[in-house]
Amino acid sequence: MNSNSAVVEENVDEGSSQKPPSTSSVTSPTQPGIYNPNLSDRENYQIFLEAYKEEIAKEKERLIQEDLYYYQTTLQRLASYKGLNYFLKAGELELTNQAELSKEEYTSYPAYMLFEGFIQNVYPQEIKENPRFYQIAPDAYVQDYPDVLYIGFEDEFLKPRIAEWQEDKEVANHALYQIAAYLAGLMASFIYLLIVWGRNSRHDQEVHLNTLDRLYNDFNILFCLGLISSWFILGFNFYQMQNAALIYPMTLAIATLGLILVLSLVKHIKNKTLLKHTLVYTIFHKLFSGIKAIYDSGSLGVKVAVLVIGYPLCIAITFFMFPITIGVAIWLSFKKVKEFKAIKEGVRRVKDGDLATMINIKGKGEFAQLAGDINSITDGLNKAVENEIKSERLKTELITNVSHDIRTPLTSIITYVDLLKTEEDPEKIKDYVEVLEQKSQRLKVLTDDLFEAAKASSGDIPVTFERIDIVSLLTQGLGEVDEKIQERGLDFKFNYPRERMWVKADGRLLWRAIENLLSNIFKYALAGSRVYIDLEDAGPGIRLTIKNISAYELNISSTELMERFKRGDESRSSQGSGLGLSIVTSLIEIQKGSFTIEVDGDLFKAMIFLYKDDSKETPLSPQ
Incomplete structure (x- = not known):
């Protein structure tokens, strides 16, 4: 103002x-x-x-x-x-x-x-x-x-009124500064007491309790509330009796006693015994600890006997708050009935064939253990069913796809053998023999792929980890397949951040995996398109990414494409067996790496992750 x-x-x-x-x-x-x-x-x-x-x-x-x-x-x-x-x-x-x-x-x-x-x-x-x-x-x-x-x-x-107001303002400001200083000092002192109370020195980490601290904290809080009530009642009475001067010594006495009680609570907070050092907690903790010890150590019959005998005793001991005891008993009863109904419903669903059902019961009781066992059985049964379904599907695909891939060249071989029996023209005989050679080679490739896929998936391939310069490996490998690159008219773009990038891998198996990916590119990439090969640092490892444009429409997800006998060419008119990506996955995983693919329209992206080898040992030449 x-x-x-x-x-x-x-x-x-x-x-x-x-x-x-x-x-x-x-x-x-x-x-x-x-x-x-x-x-x-x-x-x-x-x-x-x-x-x-x-x-x-x-x-x-x-x-x-x-x-x-x-x-x-x-x-x-x-x-x-x-x-x-x-x-x-x-x-x-x-x-x-x-x-x-x-x-x-x-x-x-x-x-x-x-x-x-x-x-x-x-x-x-x-x-x-x-x-x-x-x-x-x-x-x-x-x-x-x-x-x-x-x-x-x-x-x-x-x-005159402005002068009087300014004088009053100066007095009020001075009083306000004094009050602020007193409050700041009081607050600083109180904070200091909160920090040092219960410790003998600044570096003492132990909380030292005295005789007063043996007072239960719930009694301590009740005494503090009683002191506050007493201050209001006595202060009002002194004011009514026009003995306001007595309010100050009374306030000092009550504040001192209240501060001592509050600091005792602070000790227990530091000692992490604020709740544990209460009479209510002590009684219930001892009571339930004894019952729990008997309950946990016995069989189901002992537990039932403990409940039958212990509950009446609990009511008798805590008769002064029997409504709470009865309420707890009703709550526990409903909780157990609810758990039993959940188990019953879960078993019914599993019986009806819903193997995805999980019975969620928290705790460590008998019902929780039973629910956990049922969940384990359901999970195992679900996995067994999934594996069986997958196995049957793979068998069906194996019979369908492999028989188709084998029957096609085999039919050609039989046909041309029959023609050779009756053919007398040397030129035609020569052509027939070339066709027979091609079809025989096709059967050999398919058979080799089947054996290689079986060995790779079983992990029955010896792995020799070496310090491999993957840049040199790719450069050398691309040189070996340059003739095939030229045949397809592909334009390879090889990008790498530095001349030497070391990985920990088996050079022979790594090149077989990369060779399978390159073979896929030669079979399925769009003729005359670009192929990008990128190397990049990926934290603890190195990521190799190969991208190409497919000549066939990829109407299939990346997950399905990774399965055996799956081919991007659904008509199966190309020379692939559908095992290449599965073989690459197995070969990379046994080298402790990972292999993933992504399909975006006609863009096919294959990514290999291998861990770096930063050791200074002399590297072995990649095979």
Whole structure:
């Protein structure tokens, strides 16, 4: 609050200093003998006016005199102010101490308040910050407020009050700083006590408990609440008995005792025994620990006996809170029934063939163990069914795909052998022999792929880990297949961050895996397209990425494409066996790496991850 807004507050306070004359009330019109229930309200009212005519006249006179008293007192108080000018108009009534002043002249004062209806013109605006300003300003809920009210404050009125306000402000600020300093010191001291309390030195990590700390914490909290209640009760009584001086020593005594009790709780918080060192916890912990020890160590029959005998004993011991004990028993009963129903429903679903059902029961009880065993059986059964289904599917695919791939060249061989038996033209015989050679080679490749896939998936391949320079391996390998690259018109782009990148792998198996990927590219890549081979650091390993555009539409997911006998060419008109990617997966995994593929439209991406070899040993030449 500033000095200008103090003007409003003073006027309101001083306006309440005078007392009006004592008041009296007119006798109620419902006195016995006056009110006649057989007459109307208007008739009863006229009877009342006649009966109490003199009393009503006296009451009117008293009210008039009371209003005149307030009016004269207010005029005298306004006249006592020097430098305060005002103009008030309410209907025909006008009241002012400066009749010659206009509205514009009021605005020339250092401070003024002009009200015309609900229009306010106040200067300075800080006056509105005083909460008592709105006791003077027009209010929509006050019907008899004057139409016009001008108030102007001259320097003669403002200066002494501003000086007084500034003095009070300095005193208040000084007191506020003192209180803030006291509170800061008190808070710093309290925080210091919280830190060091219970320890003998700054480096002492052990919490030392004394005799007072043996008091149970729940009793300690009750004593603290009792001290707070006592302070309020005693303080109110001392104030009522006009013995306010006793409040200070009483506050000091209660605060000291309360601080000691609170610091005892702080010790237990540091010692992590706030809950454990309570009487309620101690009783229940010992009771349930004993029951649990017997319950856990016995068979199911012993557990039932413990429950049958222990529950009545528990009720007898805790008779003072038997509603809680009964409530806990009801809750446990419903919990066990719910667990039993969950197991029953889960077994029914498994029986009906829903092997994905899992019975979720928390805890370590008998029902939880039973549910866990059932879940294990269900999980094992589910895996067995999945493996059997997968095995049957693979068998079917093996019979279908391999028989197709074998039958095609075998049929050609039989056909051309029959032709050779009757053919006498040497040129045709030569052509037939070339076809027989091609088909025989095709059978050999298919047979080799089958054996290699079987060996790779079984892990029955010896692995010799070496320090391999994968950049050199790829450069050398691409040189060996350059003729096939030229035949397909492919443009290989090989990108690597540095000349030498070492991996820990078997050079022979790694090249067989890469060779399988290159073979897939030669079979399925779009002729004349680009093939990108990228090497990059991938944290603890190196990632090899091979990307190409497929000549066939890849209407198959990457997961299916990784399975055996799956081919991107669903018509199976190409020379592939559908085993290449499966072989690559097995070969990379036995080298502790990983192999993944991605299909995005016609873009095929194969990624091999192998761990780095940062050792300084002399590397072996890649095979």
